[in-house]
Amino acid sequence: MAAALKPALTEIEAIRRADGESRTLAAAMPHLVLEARRIASTVIHGLHGRRRAGAGENFWQYRRFVSGEAAQRVDWRRSARDDLLYVREQEWEAAHTVWLWPDRSRSMAFASKDARDSKLERAIVLSFALAELLVAGGERVGIPGLMRPSATRGIIERMAQTLLHDSSTRDSLPPGFVPASLAEVVVFSDFWTPLDGISATLASLSASGARGVLLQVVDPVEETFPYSGRIEFTEPEDGRAILAGRAQTWRDDYITRLEMHRSAIRTEAARRNWLFSTHRTDRSAAELLLFLHQALTASRESNARSRWPA
Incomplete structure (x- = not known):
């Protein structure tokens, strides 16, 4: 087993790569917007309006x-x-704020032949579609560090423009901030991040009592590890490479480590009353969107009961 570290990108190379990625995303954005609207409309027909007692005017x-x-x-x-x-x-009419974070780091661009979309495309589409559903239900949606909470009907276009004009570093996890106590946070990421970083982010986001969902978006091959023979694996974030002489001998250890990593994230999320779930990019996006909407509704009603006891 041999490993080699690629030289760091020069500033010019970094600018060129960033420009290329932004152009690729800009070219794909109309498709992603349309796909998000299609998925949202599919799910919204099966949902009913919010009707529950609480603090309101109607x-x-x-x-x-x-x-x-x-x-x-x-x-x-x-x-x-x-x-x-x-x-x-x-009727309870308190508008909630839901913060959505689609991970746009380099590792999210990966897509195997078995996937319907890249992880990046799926994260963005789900963020847009969920925002559309939430705003239709009277909620406000924001992107941590990028977009203030808004309930505008053109929420998808506003989010798309925000992402297209973002020149900041593509971090895997949302920036540290303290959301309101009744806010919810949904993080779409592959979570190939050391557990310490995930724990620190969770601690920051839940410090005020906010709840949320950590949604791990993975490619099918990242779960099954179907590789065999001599293969070089490259870390997309920093360019490190490692050569496997017989990749198939790594499968069992890889799957064990994957389950350990997920179990640790799940435990950390549960400890702070958050939900952790996984989603493969060969599965239906509408299926996941319905799950997320139901999870947020359940969290919201739980908050309502704790604030306004029956």
């Missing part, structure tokens, strides 16, 4: 008065119609 329903409640909650006009006491409930 009337939702009357319900029977429960012994022990404050008398001022009684709607005396409605109660005068018969011998029962009724409470007027309002």
Whole structure:
């Protein structure tokens, strides 16, 4: 087994590469926007509007008065119609903020022949589609360090322009910031990052009590390791390369290490009341979008119950 470290890129080479990547992304963006809209429309037809009691202005329903409640909650006009006491409930309208982070680092550009999209394309499409669903439901969506929370109807176009004009370093994890206590965060990444970095990011994001989802987007071959024979593997982030004489002998150890890494992330996420899940790019994006929407809805209702007890 031999390894070689490629020389660091010069500033000119780095600029050329960044320019090439930005042009590639710009060329693909119309397709990604259309795909996101298609997936969002597929999922949204199966969803119903939010109807749950809470702090809001619009009337939702009357319900029977429960012994022990404050008398001022009684709607005396409605109660005068018969011998029962009724409470007027309002619909919960508190707009939440959901922060979305699509990992755009070099490792996300990978795509095998078994994948439908690259990891980068899938992360961006899912971010756009989820934003469309959330804004349609009255939520606000932002990108940490890049875009302030917004509920504009043109949220996909706004996100696309933000990403296209971003000249900052393509970090795998979102920048350190403290979201509001009722905010939610969704991170789309392959999470091929040392656990220490993931733990530090989670600690920062959940410091205020915010919850979220860590969604690991992987290519099929990154799970199955179908390689055999003499193969050179290159680390896309820093260019390091390692040569395997008989790659098939690495398979069992690779899969074991993969499961250990995932188990550690899952444990760290659960400890902070976050959800960790995985998604392969040979699977349906609509399937994952529905899962994410349901997960965020469940988290939101849990927050509502803790703030406004029944």
